[in-house]
Amino acid sequence: MLSRYGVVPLAIALSVAAPSARADIDPNSGIDFARIRAVGNAPWPGDGTPDDRAIGRGRVNYEYSIGKFEVTTAQWVEFFNAAFDRPGGNQSPHLVPPDFWGASSATAQNSGGRRWQVLPGREMLPVGNIDWRMAAMYCNWLHNGKSSDLAAFESGAYDVSTFGYFGNIFTDQVTRSPGARYWIPSWDEWLKAAHYDPNKNGPDQGGWWKYSITSDTVPISGPPSSLAPGSLGQANAGGWAFPNLSPGDVPLGAYSNVTSPWGLYDTAGGTSEWTEEVIQFTPQQPNNRLFEGSYWYSGPLVVDKIDVFGGIFPTYSAFSQGFRIASSVPSPTTTILLMVGAGVLFRRRRHT
């Protein structure tokens, strides 16, 4: 058993040591979070690539949590059942059920409603066809405790009443509302969680990996070895082909040994992931929302390099589009350790 004084060092060790995957499921959202620390990290310095817009980005001056996985079929089904299995067709017009996920239709519980189910084994399949606005509404719903009230979808993290276009320029709320508990990651948050390693150059000697799989070389396209024995694949992207196996059959996290420095799975492959960043590629074109990462079925894996990103209008909901949640919510592990640590310090102080 740990001594009462041994708990604090353990807590510190777990919070500072090499980031790794832990069972950090937030009970409110059901999301397995990684806690991103290394507050005030150095930004991406560049590697000499011309026109690298990521230079100077990726520095985050606060702790935050981010999903270890992209949004899963099980999570999206729960969300869509809440949004669609409602009496009288009282549904948000911004939400459109995806084609590319692991769910199948089920019998609605309300007249005029729609419902889906997840068959066993498909819970962790990725979800495509998520446009930026749907992602924002999912954040609202989580922020509001998964309330069934329609208003729970409309505000909290992003005000849905701002969603629209002026000509071909979108008018959506740019960044999350103050106090939001769940949100779409900012580009800086995404870059840090995917590419920054607090121990890259030794203990507490942080640095940046060019690719989001804790590597400076491009990920290998291919199925995971767990489903295709002998495969060297590192990402569900790039248009690989394998007998009797589709990219749509590969669950999130299947590349179990391929993660970002903080333990995020499928930063390369699965779906491309929306961020909050607003990007204008050319002066002539309107703003777009930036997204990161290669995607299933197609797409070259060179896009997983830190200086490469995509962007398009926020109602773009192609099969390639998904996201992962960011949050201010500390992981349960962290919370417990901090509480224990605080308790021990309190007790030590009383004894001195």
Added chain:
Amino acid sequence: MTWRSLGLLAGLVLSGVATQASAQSIAVRRDGQIISAHAGGSAITIDLGNVSQSTVVSVFDVATQSGGNPIVAVGSVTIQGTLTNPAARVTLLIAGASVSALPQFATAPLPFGVTSLEAAPGQAITFSDNALQQATTLVIAASQNITGRIDVGRVFRIEAGGVTDPNTGQVTGGIISSDITATAADLPPATPPFTVLGEFAINAIVAGNAIRGNITTQQAFDPITFETLAGGPTSQTALKSATNHPAHRSPKIQPSTMAAARSASERSGAKNSPRPPERSTRRIHSATAQASC
């Protein structure tokens, strides 16, 4: 003739081309070298000769060479030549001069290369050789409109931008009225070790205002073929004759006949106001015979 005079002559020829390009507005560049210049709005014929290796052909308003907006349109574009190597690919870029290759995301806007591609009611892009057509991947970035029929192997991105009035929000231009057909199949990925990447027959077609033509993939079986942001009505969109390409077979995780299941009525019901109808984003899949909207 001395080497010196030969060099002088070559210099004069090159400078003549450059001067001509500046004066006549539309330049054609092949693999980094300007090969011809044309008056704005005129039809262009590009002779590639025997194409034995992959090549990149660019068409752009010379005003874009300095990063500016295009000021002239281009008429129909005819590609002549013969594909002598089945493995060779042709990349046809009607985009800003700075675009020299296919970008990494089809979803990223490109600098506009011309104001419009104006060929209606005729053919906008014509190939003298069917194999050459099949081997060609097309990019168009026009600031205004695109008209005239387009038949090409694959479409990476076609965009008609349009301009938003800052006071009223009204979009001028941004209309694709072309019938567009991708005649080639999805480019399959390689077998292990997967070093060659796949490519869909149609990646992205984007209009700032409206798409009014037929969009067709003939031999593809993409998970999704294109997506648009269209201000005005998007009409007569059809995807036909999907074949079950083994490399991009329908994913097993989705409901069967995905596009059919997502019927037009379902879509319209799901996407009615308050989402501005002119801004509805459409997901069209090629796994069905017809998905008209």
